[in-house]
Amino acid sequence: xxxxxxxxxxxxxxxxxxxxxxxxxxxxxxxxxxxxxxxxxxxxxxxxxxxxxxxxxxxxxxxxxxxxxxxxxxxxxxxxxxxxxxxxxxxxxxxxxxxxxxxxxxxxxxxxxxxxxxxxxxxxxxxxxxxxxxxxxxxxxxxxxxxxxxxxxxxxxxxxxxxxxxxxxxxxxxxxxxxxxxxxxxxxxxxxxxxxxxxxxxxxxxxxxxxxxxxxxxxxxxxxxxxxxxxxxxxxxxxxxxxxxxxxxxxxxxxxx
Amino acid sequence: xxxxxxxxxxxxxxxxxxxxxxxxxxxxxxxxxxxxxxxxxxxxxxxxxxxxxxxxxxxxxxxxxxxxxxxxxxxxxxxxxxxxxxxxxxxxxxxxxxxxxxxxxxxxxxxxxxxxxxxxxxxxxxxxxxxxxxxxxxxxxxxxxxxxxxxxxxxxxxxxxxxxxxxxxxxxxxxxxxxxxxxxxxxxxxxxxxxxxxxxxxxxxxxxxxxxxxxxxxxxxxxxxxxxxxxxxxxxxxxxxxxxxxxxxxxxxxxxxxxxxxxxxxxxxxxxxx
Numbered sequence: 001x002x003x004x005x006x007x008x009x010x011x012x013x014x015x016x017x018x019x020x021x022x023x024x025x026x027x028x029x030x031x032x033x034x035x036x037x038x039x040x041x042x043x044x045x046x047x048x049x050x051x052x053x054x055x056x057x058x059x060x061x062x063x064x065x066x067x068x069x070x071x072x073x074x075x076x077x078x079x080x081x082x083x084x085x086x087x088x089x090x091x092x093x094x095x096x097x098x099x100x101x102x103x104x105x106x107x108x109x110x111x112x113x114x115x116x117x118x119x120x121x122x123x124x125x126x127x128x129x130x131x132x133x134x135x136x137x138x139x140x141x142x143x144x145x146x147x148x149x150x151x152x153x154x155x156x157x158x159x160x161x162x163x164x165x166x167x168x169x170x171x172x173x174x175x176x177x178x179x180x181x182x183x184x185x186x187x188x189x190x191x192x193x194x195x196x197x198x199x200x201x202x203x204x205x206x207x208x209x210x211x212x213x214x215x216x217x218x219x220x221x222x223x224x225x226x227x228x229x230x231x232x233x234x235x236x237x238x239x240x241x242x243x244x245x246x247x248x249x250x251x252x253x254x255x256x257x
Numbered sequence: 258x259x260x261x262x263x264x265x266x267x268x269x270x271x272x273x274x275x276x277x278x279x280x281x282x283x284x285x286x287x288x289x290x291x292x293x294x295x296x297x298x299x300x301x302x303x304x305x306x307x308x309x310x311x312x313x314x315x316x317x318x319x320x321x322x323x324x325x326x327x328x329x330x331x332x333x334x335x336x337x338x339x340x341x342x343x344x345x346x347x348x349x350x351x352x353x354x355x356x357x358x359x360x361x362x363x364x365x366x367x368x369x370x371x372x373x374x375x376x377x378x379x380x381x382x383x384x385x386x387x388x389x390x391x392x393x394x395x396x397x398x399x400x401x402x403x404x405x406x407x408x409x410x411x412x413x414x415x416x417x418x419x420x421x422x423x424x425x426x427x428x429x430x431x432x433x434x435x436x437x438x439x440x441x442x443x444x445x446x447x448x449x450x451x452x453x454x455x456x457x458x459x460x461x462x463x464x465x466x467x468x469x470x471x472x473x474x475x476x477x478x479x480x481x482x483x484x485x486x487x488x489x490x491x492x493x494x495x496x497x498x499x500x501x502x503x504x505x506x507x508x509x510x511x512x513x514x515x516x517x518x519x520x521x522x523x524x525x526x527x528x529x530x531x
Contacts, residue, residue: 009427032434102424124382125423134423164423165383169267169360173323176292 001051002058002256004248005038005072006081007065010101010129011214012037013245014045016056017253024048025242034065042071060252062244064102076251078244079107079118085247086210087113089236094206097225098243099196099215101129106200119203124163127195129215131164135188138171139181150186150220157187167191189220196221197228208234212243259309260316262339262507263330265296265323268359268387269473271501272300274307274314275508278346282307283501293326300329316511320503322361334510336503337365337376343506344469345371347495352465355454355484355492356503357474359387362454364461377461382421385453387474389422393446396429397439404443405479411444425449450474451483458488468492475499 001023006013012030016023026045031037038061046053053071061072062081069075076084078098086096087109096107104127108117125131136143150156157174161167167188174184192215211233215221217240226232238246259281264271270288274281284303289295304311319330320339327333336356344351344367354365362379383389394401415437419425429442458464468490470481476499485492497505 032431102427123419123424124421130423130427162381163383164421165386165388166360166381169322176290 001055002252004245006244007034007063012041013242014041015245015249016049017249034068038069058252060248062248081244081247083115085243095209098213100213117203138168147218147220150189153182153186157184159187159191190224193224210234212240214241216240260508260511262504263319263327264504265321271504273504273508318507318511320507339503339506340365341373342509343502353468356472358472384422385450392426408443411440414444415441417449471499471502
């Protein structure tokens with residue numbers, strides 16, 4: 001039995017695998033210290049699998065807090081883990097787009113599932129989950145409701161700014177002018193989709209494509225990106241948010257073989 | 258002649274009443290959801306306090322991000338034009354104004370005759386703006402007006418590595434958790450802000466000899482002190498609430514074209530370019 005732990009900026013994820021099958025997975029809000037997040041998420045995922053810590057043969061950590069987890073026997077970058085997890089899910093995938101809480105990455109894979117090109121934005125909050133979080137707060141909508149709400153819109157509000165803070169101001173201006181909340185929500189999702197699509201232009205982009213990370217659960221962003229790219233994303237067999245942790249677990253499994 | 262200038266910013270709106278070139282009264286209020294109504298109300302209040310009827314105000318000019326919300330304005334002018342006009346009135350030796358508002362950082366260059374020469378703005382990134390300072394102060398639970406006093410106590414300023422204002426906020430939170438002191442973080446925040454302004458100044462060419470800081474962030478004295486030290490230039494405080502400067506300039510422009518003496522013999526009047 002192996003475990004993969006992904007400590008992100010907003011959430012901590014863990015996946016337990018046994019004989020190349022997912023036994024259990026867990027997602028929780030990250031604690032301030034990566035070590036606390038790791039301990040908590042590991043406890044939860046072990047409970048869900050009905051296993052004990054002593055059953056774990058290998059543990060691979062990933063995410064920005066990966067170097068601070070004492071229980072990990074190894075660690076891998078998020079890029080490798082997302083690629084690994086997506087390829088394990090579906091061997092035909094050639095591009096993985098991951099939109100996380102604080103960064104977004106586009107990863108190109110070759111036929112053997114190895115990373116041959118990637119680009120990452122971690123300098124600017126635009127096009128990440130953080131941007132969505134700030135803007136959802138500005139219009140008083142829960143982050144989870146932003147996707148379903150935006151799907152009802154027929155005329156998405158126009159948002160031209162790139163910077164999240166400028167976008168917040170623009171969103172407030174729409175509120176002042178009594179634009180419908182659902183139209184603003186759709187505008188917000190589209191603006192994030194646009195930023196990520198701009199990033200895909202900078203790498204060699206092959207199809208099929210899959211979308212991972214917490215933001216992939218937002219239908220508005222997902223549909224917006226599909227329209228802009230003119231493709232449909234490959235469906236995944238598991239929760240797209242655990243992809244990094246899943247990839248880490250696959251790495252841990254390979255380390256035993 | 259009495260004129261009024263409206264400056265509708267992203268965070269606050271300001272109104273100034275001017276008689277000839279004298280500032281009669283000015284008001285600065287935070288923007289809220291009923292912005293148009295709040296502006297109208299604040300203007301009415303301002304007129305009442307001064308005992309003026311609205312028909313005595315001969316001309317109104319609006320500026321700022323939400324200038325179009327002022328329906329009584331004759332027309333709208335850009336912020337740099339208003340800033341340059343106010344600077345010419347307040348201190349003839351000023352050649353550069355740095356206006357740091359809630360979101361926009363503007364560099365305004367004024368030529369020797371007091372005309373707007375060049376201007377630059379920080380778009381499309383809010384790093385180093387007033388909002389950034391506010392987010393930092395909020396994260397540290399420090400009142401906005403205490404920022405300079407606390408930052409001044411720092412001996413070893415923390416260096417903020419994130420460029421993005423949003424990420425800098427997360428960085429600040431993790432540094433508080435890591436035990437870095439509040440004064441060191443705040444000093445680092447001011448350093449980051451000054452660095453951003455310096456970069457923007459560099460983009461507009463040679464830095465002038467006498468500069469002034471305006472906008473809401475100018476109310477934080479630490480910014481002016483640090484900026485003067487980094488640039489090695491005079492950065493003066495204007496004899497007016499720094500937030501009111503663009504609105505004052507708008508009201509001055511509403512007074513009509515300025516008659517400026519160039520050669521000492523003939524008067525040349527020219528409209529200030531917008």
